Amino acid sequence: MISGAAPKSASVVPAIRMDGIDKSFGAIRANRGASVEVMPGEIHALVGENGAGKSTLMRILGGLMKPDSGHVEVNGRDVTGWSTNEAIAAGIGIVHQHFMLVPTLSVAENLVLGAEPKTRGIVLDYKHAADDVRKLSNETGLVIAPERLISDLSVGEAQRVEILKVLFRGARILVLDEPTAVLSPPEVRELWTVLRRLRDKGDTIVLITHRLDEVVEISNTITVMRAGQTVARVKTSATTPAEIARLMVGREVSLSAGKRVQPSGRPTGPPDKGLEARSLIVMGSRGIRVIDGVSFTVRPGEIFGIAGVEGNGQTELIEALAGLRPVFAGEILIDGADITRRSVAQRHDAGLSHIPEDRQRRGLILEYTVANNLILGVQKHFSSRGIIDSTRVMENAMQEISSFDIRPPNPVLTARSLSGGNQQKVVVAREMGREFSVLLASQPTRGVDVGAIEFIHQQLLDARAQGKAILLVSAELNEVLALSDRVAVMYRGKFAVVMPAAEASEEVLGEYMIGTKKGNTA
C-alpha cells in the first residue's frame, strides 16, 4: 500500500521547510508557530480539522499571504514573504479546491492562458498548444483531449486540467487543496495513480485533506495540525487512522463512517407516509432526460441512500423533489399528499426539509448573520403581521448555536466569516431544528471535518429514530453504506440497483456506479 518514501539522509535538503509560522487575521490566529517539512519526492499529507490553519500555511507557501513571523525555505533557499510570481517561478503549483478555469475555452486554451504561443505576431498557435498539452498529458497520465471545452468536462476531468495547468507552468512542488472532495471513487483512484507517477518522477506533492483513508492510502509522511499549530509529524507507515484522528481532534473519536451503526430489522413506519416518487422524469438544460423514470419510497424511520458518480442526476433529483426544478412527468408525494406542482414554500409547509449540496450557493446567504440564516425558509414563522420578531430570531439562534455547537458562538457574525464546517452546521441546524417529516440530505458532510461529520451523522440517525423519512445523497460511498437502510445507485438518470444496505458493499455498488453492472430496480 505504501510505496516510495526511501529513508532520506540528513544531507538531503527539504523541498519545503516552514518554521515557526505565525499568521493572524485580526483576533483570529490562523497559524501560531506552525511548521511543516516536506522532503523532495514524497507525497506529504497535511491534515487537520476545518480551520486548523492548513490552507493559510499553504497560501503563505504560495506567496498569496505573508507570514507575521517565521521562516519559509524552498529547496534550502530562504523565501520568506515572497510573491506569487516568485513562487510560481520557483516551481510551486497550487491546485485550488475551487477550479479556476474559463468554461467557454478549450482545455488547451485554458492551459496556455497568459503564455499563449503565437505565430506571425498576433495569431495564436493553438495547434502547437494542443500538441504540447497532449505530450504533457501522455507523460503524466492526466488524459484529456486538448480541444474539449471546459464546460463539457466532468468535475474529475476539470480537476485533471487544473493539475495539468500547474504542471504546464513548470511546477515541481504541487500543493493540492482537498482534491478528492468532488471526485467519485474511480476518479480518486485515477488521481492516486497520477500522483504516484509524478512522485516517482521526482516531484514533491503536498495533499491538504481531512479524509483519513486517503491519507493512509497515498501519503508517505503526515503533518497534523490543530488550532493553528503543528501537533505531529509522522511517517504514514508508523501510524493508524485512529491515531491521526485523535491527533487532529485532540480526543478519541469513533470513526463511525465505514462502520455499520444502525440496528437491522427495525420496523419502519406505514408505507403511505414519508416520501414517494412515481415515475419521475426531469429534463436537463439540453433537453435530455436527466432523471428518467425514477420511482422510490422513503418510509418514516428510514434512511434511503443514493450513491453514484456525481453528474448522474442526483443533483437534479434532489432539486426536483425540493421544488427548485420543474418536473416533466411523474408525481411526488409527501405523507400521501401530491406536492408535484407545489412551490418550495408549500413543500416546506408539507413537512419537507432540505440540506442542499452546495451550502454557499444554495444553503446560506453569506452576507446575512448566522441568526438571519437560521430562519431562512421559515422566516414567516418568525414574523407577525409582516414584521420580523428579532427577539425570537436571536433566541432561536442562541439555542441552535449551542445545540449544534456552531463556532464562534456569535449569532451576529456573517455566515461568510465561519469556517466551512461551521457553515454546514448552520444549514443542518436550520433544516433539522424545525418541524419536518421528510429530509433531503444532499452531501451533508461535504468538506466538513471529522468531528463535525460524526456530529451530523448522529443528527441524521437521531432523526431517523424519531420517525423521520430521510433521503441521503452522498458522493461518499462509505457514508451511504454506514447510514442507510436501503441504498440505490444512480447511473445516467436511473436507478441501476436498489438493495438493502446490509447486502451492499463498496465493491458491489462500485460496479453499478460505473455502469459495468445493471440490476433490478426493485
Add this chain to the structure above:
Amino acid sequence: MSASPLVEAKGVQPTFTAAPWRERAEEALIPPLVALLVALICGDLLILSYGQSPAAVYRMLLEGTWGNAYGFGQVLYKATTLAFTGLAVSFGLRAGLFNIGAESQLAAGGFAAALTGLVLPGGTPLALALLVCMIAAGFAGGVVGSVPAYLKTRFGAHEVIVTIMLNFIVLALLNWFIAGHLHVPETLHTPEIHAGVLPRLADIDSRFHGSAANLALIVAVLVAIAVWFYLFRARGGYELRAVGLQPQTAEYGGISVNRVWMRALTFSGVIAGMGGINYVLGYKHYYEDGFASGAGFLGIAVALVGRNHPFGVIIAAFFFATLSQGGLAIHAFVPKQMMDVLQGVVIIAVATAVPEVRRILRGARGRSDA
C-alpha cells in the same frame, strides 16, 4: 434535537460581540470619505487651472450653500427630489435590480400629482389633498415601474434596457400630453393646481424667503424611514435583500424571486413617482415638461454614494444637492460645470473605492477560511 453523545464539546455559551458594528461602520463610511477626498483634490486642480484660489472658491461654495438661509433652502429643495430618486434606485438595487427609469417615473409622478391637484376642488383640506396627490404620484410611478418588472419576470427582459427605453417613451408621451392638450398657452406647463399646495419653509421661517424648500422634505425623510423599516425589520425586506444577495439561495428558502422582483421594481417606481410632489405641490404648483430632468439619473449616483442604505441616501442627496447649488454660487469665478465634473469624479471614486477600500479593510482585518 439531542446532541450526539460522542461530541462532548458543547455548552459553549453563545455570545454577542460588539465588534461587527464597528467594522460595518468603517466599511460604510470610509469609501465615501476617501471618494470625497479624491474629489476635493481634483477640484483643487480644476480651480487652480482657472487661476483661482481653491480656498477662496470652496469658501464661496460653502457660503452660497450652507452659509445663508436661502442657499441652504435651495440645497434642501434639490436634496428632496434626489432623496426620492436615490431611495427608488437603492430599493431596486437591494433586490439586485438596476432601475434606470427613475427619470421617467419621477416625471410621471409629477404629472399625476398635477392632474390630481387640478381635479380636486379648491377647498380640499391640505392633508387629504396631499394624501390623494401622493397616492396618484406613487401610482403613476408604480405603473411605469411595473412595466419593466412584468417584462423581466414574465419574459426575462433585462430591466436596464427596458427602463432606459421606457424613459424615452414615457417622457415623449408626457410631452405630447402637455404640448397637445393641457398646457397654458405660450408655455409647456399645466395650469396651477387648485388643491394640495404644500407650505414652503419660508412660510414657517421667513429667512428662507425665496427658496423653494417645502414640506415635501419631511415626506422624503418619512419615506426613507419607511424604506429602512421595510428593508431591515420587515419580512418582505428580509426576503428582498436575500434575493438581491443570492437569488438561488432565496429560491431555495421558498422565496419567490419573481414576486420579489415584481414588487421591488414596482415600488422603486412608486418612490420615484412620489418625488414629483416636491416640484409640483411644493414649488411651482404645476407640472412643467422636463421639470426635473437629470434628477432620476443623478438618483443612481445618490444611491451608489449612499451605499444603498436609506439614511446614507439622504446624506448623499444632501451632498449632491450642495454640489449642484454650489455650482451656482461659484459661477462668477469658475464655470458651474465644474461641479458636474466633480459629481462625476465622486461617482467614479466611489465606484472604485467601494470594492477597493473594502478589500483593503478586509485584508487588514483579515478573514480566515483556512
